[in-house]
Amino acid sequence: MKVVVIGNGMVGSRFVDDLVSRDASAQVTVLGKETHEPYNRVLLSSVVAGKTAPDALATLTTDSDRVRTLLGVSAVAVDRGAMTVTDSTGDVHHYDRLVFATGSQARIPGIQGIATDRGLLEGVSVLKDLDDATGIVAAIPKARRAVVLGAGVLGLEVATGLASRGLAVTLVHHADRLMERQLGSAASSIATGSLQRLGVTVVTETSVASARDSRGAVKSVTLTDGTEILTNLLVMCAGTIPETALARKAGLPCDRGIMVGEDLASPADPAVFAIGDCAQPPEGGSGLVAQGWDQAKRLVAAWTADAVAESRVDAVVESADTAELDVTNVVRVKASGLDVVTMGLSGKFEHGERELRAVRMADPAIGRFVEVVVSHGLLVGATIVGDKQCATELGSMYTRMLPVPSDPAHLIIRPLANATRPAAVAVEDMGPDHTICQCNAVPKGRIEEAVADGCSSVEDVARATRAGTGCGDCRSLVGDIIRRCGTADAADQKVPALAGSAPVGTVEG
Numbered sequence: 001m002k003v004v005v006i007g008n009g010m011v012g013s014r015f016v017d018d019l020v021s022r023d024a025s026a027q028v029t030v031l032g033k034e035t036h037e038p039y040n041r042v043l044l045s046s047v048v049a050g051k052t053a054p055d056a057l058a059t060l061t062t063d064s065d066r067v068r069t070l071l072g073v074s075a076v077a078v079d080r081g082a083m084t085v086t087d088s089t090g091d092v093h094h095y096d097r098l099v100f101a102t103g104s105q106a107r108i109p110g111i112q113g114i115a116t117d118r119g120l121l122e123g124v125s126v127l128k129d130l131d132d133a134t135g136i137v138a139a140i141p142k143a144r145r146a147v148v149l150g151a152g153v154l155g156l157e158v159a160t161g162l163a164s165r166g167l168a169v170t171l172v173h174h175a176d177r178l179m180e181r182q183l184g185s186a187a188s189s190i191a192t193g194s195l196q197r198l199g200v201t202v203v204t205e206t207s208v209a210s211a212r213d214s215r216g217a218v219k220s221v222t223l224t225d226g227t228e229i230l231t232n233l234l235v236m237c238a239g240t241i242p243e244t245a246l247a248r249k250a251g252l253p254c255d256r257g258i259m260v261g262e263d264l265a266s267p268a269d270p271a272v273f274a275i276g277d278c279a280q281p282p283e284g285g286s287g288l289v290a291q292g293w294d295q296a297k298r299l300v301a302a303w304t305a306d307a308v309a310e311s312r313v314d315a316v317v318e319s320a321d322t323a324e325l326d327v328t329n330v331v332r333v334k335a336s337g338l339d340v341v342t343m344g345l346s347g348k349f350e351h352g353e354r355e356l357r358a359v360r361m362a363d364p365a366i367g368r369f370v371e372v373v374v375s376h377g378l379l380v381g382a383t384i385v386g387d388k389q390c391a392t393e394l395g396s397m398y399t400r401m402l403p404v405p406s407d408p409a410h411l412i413i414r415p416l417a418n419a420t421r422p423a424a425v426a427v428e429d430m431g432p433d434h435t436i437c438q439c440n441a442v443p444k445g446r447i448e449e450a451v452a453d454g455c456s457s458v459e460d461v462a463r464a465t466r467a468g469t470g471c472g473d474c475r476s477l478v479g480d481i482i483r484r485c486g487t488a489d490a491a492d493q494k495v496p497a498l499a500g501s502a503p504v505g506t507v508e509g
């Protein structure tokens with residue numbers, strides 16, 4: 001079977017890796033517009049913040065003579081009648097099955113003065129790929145000020161990252177509050193206070209109308225209300241648009257993304273599929289990597305007639321009252337000095353017919369806000385600003401769908417009261433089905449198996465199970481599980497668990 005995959009990003013590369021390891025007949029050609037080997041795009045804001053080196057982003061590449069990957073080569077035309085793809089060098093690739101994994105592109109707002117003959121004005125950027133990140137990093141030493149446009153998750157991450165590098169940052173947002181899809185006014189105003197303490201000035205209900213340059217580099221921006229802000233950098237974090245241009249040209253039905261059915265095939269062509277950010281499945285695209293990786297896994301399973309029921313649908317509670325309780329719906333800002341986590345119902349949500357009970361605690365003086373939403377004995381939503389420990393506790397309760405105390409206030413008071421306790425969520429209390437890595441849907445039991453098979457470090461477990469290879473948020477929990485397994489083994493073998501610098505979880509005896 002000849003397969004052509006268009007796009008060598010996080011989902012396309014994962015799909016190819018899964019496919020060739022499961023299907024011995026697959027001959028795959030991958031066309032990747034970027035010149036880089038696949039990398040972890042999710043951590044690009046961490047590169048901007050100086051917390052992760054660009055070369056640490058590399059993900060595992062498929063080592064198989066059945067895969068031909070062309071880096072820096074775009075697909076430019078698809079002939080569905082002839083079943084061929086033409087690439088940017090003029091080569092033509094025949095396919096039996098074609099997979100679009102073209103991702104999304106950053107939305108560039110209409111700002112006067114940012115476009116030049118050679119692309120964007122110097123100092124003006126989006127943050128979508130590794131070249132964008134290294135370009136921003138290269139500009140930082142010469143910059144004193146930055147404007148970040150858009151206060152969604154990415155905008156907050158970029159603004160705090162640039163502020164941590166010593167720049168005076170102004171965060172400009174069109175809505176009346178930060179992360180308006182996730183946060184209500186009270187939570188937003190507390191997060192705004194935290195940002196100000198980090199050196200970020202927040203300006204809402206306005207946008208950037210125009211930019212002025214000095215010798216070809218941005219020197220100031222003017223907001224829609226007429227305010228002028230001097231700046232050396234303008235980073236636009238104004239959302240993404242699924243990359244559908246080639247699919248549209250090929251006559252495939254597209255809406256926001258490339259339309260596909262449950263089987264991830266185009267309704268117009270059973271030989272053409274779409275996965276990842278470019279796809280629009282019946283439930284809608286989330287723009288999150290977990291959805292794309294799940295689609296990659298499902299498509300390989302379908303093609304290899306593998307009956308593993310590994311769909312994320314399992315993770316959704318199916319009951320009349322909690323039908324919207326999708327435990328994967330957790331939004332986390334990856335920024336140092338600013339903890340914002342939302343899960344399920346948050347911000348301004350509709351109550352509808354549901355019986356919901358919301359309790360909140362706000363303490364602007366120390367930048368803390370916690371709101372929990374409870375329905376029929378379950379936590380169905382939470383917003384936490386400025387309290388990592390509480391976010392961890394509530395996150396665990398939410399994703400494990402544990403029954404909540406009859407008085408929801410205890411959900412807030414208990415974690416806060418125990419805030420000094422180092423590991424409030426005991427890994428030993430988690431069952432084997434408890435999902436540890438949300439990005440890769442890896443349960444605790446799978447990690448324990450990997451440790452039993454000899455994995456003794458977080459990196460080993462990542463290689464064996466992929467846990468921790470997405471946003472990386474679960475890596476400390478993976479470490480806890482390894483340590484716990486090591487301790488359990490040690491107890492069984494009556495050998496004391498190791499302390500000190502040995503790899504976590506190893507037992508010497």
Ligand SMILES: Cc1cc2nc3c(=O)[nH]c(=O)nc-3n(C[C@H](O)[C@H](O)[C@H](O)COP(=O)(O)OP(=O)(O)OC[C@H]3O[C@@H](n4cnc5c(N)ncnc54)[C@H](O)[C@@H]3O)c2cc1C
Nearest residue numbers: 007009010011033041042074075102103276277287288289
């Ligand atoms: C800074 C940043 C932070 C993020 N943070 C998170 C997060 O915390 N959690 C989360 O879940 N998600 C996050 N995301 C989103 C996540 O990165 C995406 O969901 C994920 O990368 C989607 O993978 P994909 O393969 O569909 O698309 P991509 O990874 O974007 O890859 C698509 C690839 O296709 C290539 N391509 C496009 N057109 C063509 C063509 N015609 N020919 C050849 N190649 C082509 C592109 O150049 C690109 O390399 C973040 C994204 C960014 C940019």
